[in-house]
Amino acid sequence: MGNADLVFQSFGRSCNNPAFFEDFYDNFMSKSDQIRAMFKQTNMEAxxxxxxxGIMWLVMHARGMPDNKIRALGESHSRKxxxxxxxxxxxxxxxxxxxxHKHDPEFNDHMESVWRETIRPSIDLIKSMYDQ
Ligand code: HEM
Structure with a gap:
């Protein structure tokens, strides 16, 4: 199985549990006060x-889907x-x-490198659009 398929299946094992998305934001917001502040006005359920x-778009992009959804994220997250x-x-x-790591029972160090490598090009594209 290719890396993009491994990642697709890993997300499939994780995303049916609504706690996945709560845990993600708990973890992400605990990274810094600056990040927490950005979601102050946000309806977190939505x-x-x-x-x-958004994660599905990263995964589908890695599987060869056109980059229009990723570019839309690059645009919405950009400086302006x-x-x-x-x-x-x-x-x-x-x-x-x-x-x-918490939600996919088959997650391990190898899957972590596969994930990181697989989503990197899409993340790089989003970051590269910051100043456009
Ligand atoms: C909004 C996905 C990274 C902060 C959104 C939205 C999506 C999304 C789908 C809804 C609006 C839209 O479609 O543009 C993602 C993905 C990311 C990512 C896939 C990584 C590749 C980040 C990062 C931050 C961030 C690093 C930094 C703190 C926000 C904020 C909103 C948002 C503040 C608006 C919340 C609101 O409406 O109040 N993101 N995001 N995102 N994102 Fe991201």
Whole structure:
């Protein structure tokens, strides 16, 4: 099985449990006061649903889907829209790895490197659009 398929299956084992998305944001927001502040006005129930779609776009992009959804995220997170500085994405990916570790029973160090490698090009594309 290719890496993109491994990641797709790993997310499939994790995403049916609503606690996955709660745990992700608990973990992500615990990274810094700055990150927590960004979600102060956010309806977190809606946001958890949006995150499910967002991770799915990363996975589908890795499986060869066109990059229009990823570019839309790059645009919405860019300086002139939500102003999410590229330096925050390491914390985002680390929070995702910790949450997968908790929820995917088949997660291990190898799967962590597979995940990181597989979603990196999409994350790099989003970050590269910050200043556009
Ligand atoms: C909103 C996904 C990284 C902060 C959103 C939305 C999605 C999403 C789908 C809904 C609006 C839209 O479609 O643009 C993602 C994905 C990420 C990522 C897949 C990683 C690749 C980050 C990072 C931060 C962040 C690193 C930094 C703190 C926010 C904020 C909102 C948002 C503040 C708006 C919340 C609101 O409406 O109040 N994100 N995001 N995101 N994201 Fe991200």
């Amino acid at each position: 946001q958890r649903g949006l995150l499910r779609g 829209h939500m102003n999410i500085h590229p330096s925050h994405y390491n914390d985002w990916v680390d929070a995702l790895m910790a949450t997968l």
